[in-house]
Amino acid sequence: MKPWTIPLVFSLAALIGAGCAMTPETNNVLESARSTYRLAQADPEVQLRAPVELQLAERSLAQAERFWKEGADPGVVGHHAYLAEQRARIAMKTAEYRKAEAAVATSAEQRNRVLLDARSRQLEAERRRAEALELDAERAQRQALDDKRVAGEQAAQLAAEMQRLQSEMADLKAQQTERGWVVTLRNELLFDSGKAALKPGGDKAIENLAQLMKRQPERDISIEGFTDSTGSEDLNRRLSEQRAQAVKQALVARGIEPQRIDARGYGPAFPVASNDTPTGRQLNRRVEVVIAPPARASSGGATRQ
Amino acid sequence: MTEKAALKLASVAALAAGLGACATTPPPTEQVAAARTMVSQAQPVAASDGALELHTAQSKLARAEAALQRRDYLNARIFAEQAEVDAKYALTVAENARAQRAAAEVDRSIRTLREELERGSR
Numbered sequence: 001m002k003p004w005t006i007p008l009v010f011s012l013a014a015l016i017g018a019g020c021a022m023t024p025e026t027n028n029v030l031e032s033a034r035s036t037y038r039l040a041q042a043d044p045e046v047q048l049r050a051p052v053e054l055q056l057a058e059r060s061l062a063q064a065e066r067f068w069k070e071g072a073d074p075g076v077v078g079h080h081a082y083l084a085e086q087r088a089r090i091a092m093k094t095a096e097y098r099k100a101e102a103a104v105a106t107s108a109e110q111r112n113r114v115l116l117d118a119r120s121r122q123l124e125a126e127r128r129r130a131e132a133l134e135l136d137a138e139r140a141q142r143q144a145l146d147d148k149r150v151a152g153e154q155a156a157q158l159a160a161e162m163q164r165l166q167s168e169m170a171d172l173k174a175q176q177t178e179r180g181w182v183v184t185l186r187n188e189l190l191f192d193s194g195k196a197a198l199k200p201g202g203d204k205a206i207e208n209l210a211q212l213m214k215r216q217p218e219r220d221i222s223i224e225g226f227t228d229s230t231g232s233e234d235l236n237r238r239l240s241e242q243r244a245q246a247v248k249q250a251l252v253a254r255g256i257e258p259q260r261i262d263a264r265g266y267g268p269a270f271p272v273a274s275n276d277t278p279t280g281r282q283l284n285r286r287v288e289v290v291i292a293p294p295a296r297a298s299s300g301g302a303t304r305q
Numbered sequence: 306m307t308e309k310a311a312l313k314l315a316s317v318a319a320l321a322a323g324l325g326a327c328a329t330t331p332p333p334t335e336q337v338a339a340a341r342t343m344v345s346q347a348q349p350v351a352a353s354d355g356a357l358e359l360h361t362a363q364s365k366l367a368r369a370e371a372a373l374q375r376r377d378y379l380n381a382r383i384f385a386e387q388a389e390v391d392a393k394y395a396l397t398v399a400e401n402a403r404a405q406r407a408a409a410e411v412d413r414s415i416r417t418l419r420e421e422l423e424r425g426s427r
Binding site for chain 2 (some may be wrong): 083097109118
């Protein structure tokens with residue numbers, strides 16, 4: 001349907017001048033304009049959001065009504081009625097789109113608020129996480145430094161002890177090896193030949209070891225007995241074992257916890273010198289005391305594998 | 306203003322009826338210009354939504370211009386006034402369609418956002 005053809009027909013009729021004096025009972029265009037305007041006017045959304053547009057429609061309709069009452073040409077009435085109807089439609093559409101635009105604005109605001117909230121929550125969480133990480137790293141670094149410092153101090157202290165021990169006792173040899181400090185005592189100092197009982201002459205050495213262990217409570221020791229290759233290997237191993245145990249018992253008697261001491265006999269194994277000469281054999285008859293690094297750092301003990 | 310114009314229009318119609326002459330009406334240049342402006346405003350906006358309404362406005366503007374050419378000022382004025390209001394209506398239809406789409410889009414994006422945030426905060 002082409003709505004504008006109706007006023008066109010009327011206006012053309014008016015122009016031709018044939019029916020301008022004719023006043024029909026009703027005007028279809030005016031009827032339609034009235035009902036459309038009523039629809040717009042009754043809508044509170046239109047009143048609220050398109051009052052100016054509604055007023056323009058009202059003015060056009062009033063004009064059409066006036067012409068109608070004055071018995072004006074139906075083409076003229078129809079033209080103004082058409083304008084009124086279109087303006088009423090414009091008012092309704094305007095209200096509709098302004099309502100949608102308002103909704104968009106509200107929603108956009110709402111969305112921004114949701115986003116902003118989420119973002120600030122996220123930032124806060126990230127900040128807290130970063131702070132915790134930093135704190136952890138700091139703590140770990142401090143701990144590492146402390147450990148290093150303590151370890152250094154302890155190592156230096158032990159080295160000093162060893163030096164003192166060596167200078168005090170001529171028969172004792174202290175050496176730093178990859179297993180830790182190794183104190184070597186010649187069997188002659190501690191035992192009579194073939195015996196596993198400690199001689200009083202070895203008291204000083206035992207006492208020194210006990211003192212050392214008390215001053216280095218973090219270190220465990222391993223006592224290892226050795227013989228030369230003279231005689232039965234089995235016997236030698238048993239003898240060296242008993243001697244290592246004897247040293248352990250002497251230390252325990254001086255207040256050292258037994259679990260800090262590991263005692264073993266190896267017999268003629270692991271010679272440090274040739275068994276072909278008397279001097280070499282004498283060097284091989286020995287007790288080695290291995291002073292392990294602090295328990296925390298050691299793994300699996302310091303015994304020979 | 307429009308009231309005055311309408312009165313003039315009515316008198317012209319009466320004149321046309323009485324004397325059979327309408328050449329005394331002044332040319333509705335203002336109305337035709339206003340219709341042109343409104344149509345050219347609606348043209349880029351109402352190409353898809355409001356296309357039918359825009360087409361109506363364009364046809365009427367063409368008729369108004371043709372009537373102006375042949376000094377048919379009464380019809381020129383009628384067509385121009387209707388073309389303007391039709392173009393305005395086309396523009397409103399297009400704007401409404403755009404606003405409705407935007408509203409739906411924003412609604413959807415908020416729903417998506419909420420869902421994502423709920424997933425993210427778990």
